[in-house]
Amino acid sequence: MADAAVTYDPYSYEIDEDPYPTYARMRDEAPLYYNEALDFYALTRFADNLAAFVDRDAYTSTWATSLEFMDQPHPDSGLMIWMDPPAHNRYRGLVSKAFTPRRISELESRIRAIAAGHLDPLVGRDRFDVVKEFTARLPMDVISEMLGIPEADRRWVQEGSNAMLHRDPGSPLPPPETIAKQQEVLAYFDEQVALRRARPRDDMMTLLTQVEWADEDGTVSRLSDADIRQFLILLATAGNETVTKLLATAYYELWRNPDERALLNADPALARNAVEELLRFDPPSQYQGRVTTRDVELHGQVVPKHSRVLLINGASGRDERKYASPDRFDVRREIDVHLGLGYGRHLCLGASLARLESRIAIEELLARFPDYEIPADGIERMHSSNVRGLSGLVLEPAQP
Numbered sequence: 001m002a003d004a005a006v007t008y009d010p011y012s013y014e015i016d017e018d019p020y021p022t023y024a025r026m027r028d029e030a031p032l033y034y035n036e037a038l039d040f041y042a043l044t045r046f047a048d049n050l051a052a053f054v055d056r057d058a059y060t061s062t063w064a065t066s067l068e069f070m071d072q073p074h075p076d077s078g079l080m081i082w083m084d085p086p087a088h089n090r091y092r093g094l095v096s097k098a099f100t101p102r103r104i105s106e107l108e109s110r111i112r113a114i115a116a117g118h119l120d121p122l123v124g125r126d127r128f129d130v131v132k133e134f135t136a137r138l139p140m141d142v143i144s145e146m147l148g149i150p151e152a153d154r155r156w157v158q159e160g161s162n163a164m165l166h167r168d169p170g171s172p173l174p175p176p177e178t179i180a181k182q183q184e185v186l187a188y189f190d191e192q193v194a195l196r197r198a199r200p201r202d203d204m205m206t207l208l209t210q211v212e213w214a215d216e217d218g219t220v221s222r223l224s225d226a227d228i229r230q231f232l233i234l235l236a237t238a239g240n241e242t243v244t245k246l247l248a249t250a251y252y253e254l255w256r257n258p259d260e261r262a263l264l265n266a267d268p269a270l271a272r273n274a275v276e277e278l279l280r281f282d283p284p285s286q287y288q289g290r291v292t293t294r295d296v297e298l299h300g301q302v303v304p305k306h307s308r309v310l311l312i313n314g315a316s317g318r319d320e321r322k323y324a325s326p327d328r329f330d331v332r333r334e335i336d337v338h339l340g341l342g343y344g345r346h347l348c349l350g351a352s353l354a355r356l357e358s359r360i361a362i363e364e365l366l367a368r369f370p371d372y373e374i375p376a377d378g379i380e381r382m383h384s385s386n387v388r389g390l391s392g393l394v395l396e397p398a399q400p
């Protein structure tokens, strides 16, 4: 009897546990996958996703990029991640001025100090949840510090933005209390921006009120309050949960692969490459949604205009057509390119920051806890349509 056709449902908790065998079947058996019940297509092979990411006119982001929101265009979202050119060029040109790699690299010593502030109190404990005590705190502390969000408000803003990503079982849309929380966080950001406009400070939020960008015909524009608010909300989600999850995956994989951990302990400089391997092997952002702007031919079939297509970068990282032994986690692997931070015009704006924070967090944790166990009941997975990772991970450090 022939095997049943492969099925992929991004909301399934079962898929969240381990999507990779399903992705392997999709790459082999259905490189252009179609889910009739949920009415979406999916691409899983590396070459197909790379081509789609750089296609200049066949796909739009304006119908949102996460399946649950992709039923209609969202032209007024104000979120750059849901924009196409020319609006996206203008917005990206503006915020990039506040987000330069040089500005980010200047943060290294502060990030190290923030990491130490969370990790030092854990030294000597028999066990701790590394997500709750460390990885969930670090990225928001870094973003908050960079933006200038006062310390007293950070935890609250972080809880509000984390809640936005949570989905109850069986319901793809956020629950009402989450939407209310989001409104509170937005109102808070408005207040903070108004304070900066009245009295500029030495922080990125102030810089966002000042940056200017000239388009091709010389028209100069600035960010409005609404532009800044939407950017802040994007940072609080895109830049927070993703790093939290990548780091949890890092400590989990370094436990499952003690030889790889030993390599890092012997040569901490390998942490830089380990971050790239993690983004290939098990990226926190598993797919980027797009909608076709015209009929598109893929694998001999026509995908009609206005179809929803998921570019599953999580599957592309395991494509044996691109990577040798792709299911092996190898911190020394030479990777020329991966799609873990996206590709093309929406390539992660926070890529330098994500890489820097993740490298430092791996170095600093292993410097204090070179050897640890994870108990069988210490692993808790989060559920979301496109963010994959652990919401709890208990480490039991080997005592000296």
Ligand code: HEM
Pocket: 061, 065, 080, 081, 082, 092, 143, 234, 235, 238, 239, 240, 242, 243, 246, 283, 284, 285, 288, 289, 339, 340, 341, 342, 343, 345, 346, 347, 348, 349, 350, 351, 353, 354
């Ligand atoms: C490991 C951590 C991270 C991962 C895996 C990740 C992943 C991604 C991916 C895949 C995209 C492309 C989305 C698309 O094509 O539709 C993206 C875009 C973006 N990311 Fe990240 N990200 C991470 C960290 C960060 C951080 C730390 C920040 C900022 C603080 C950030 C801010 C953004 C923004 C603003 C965009 C939208 C860019 C645009 O639309 O032009 N991300 N990210």
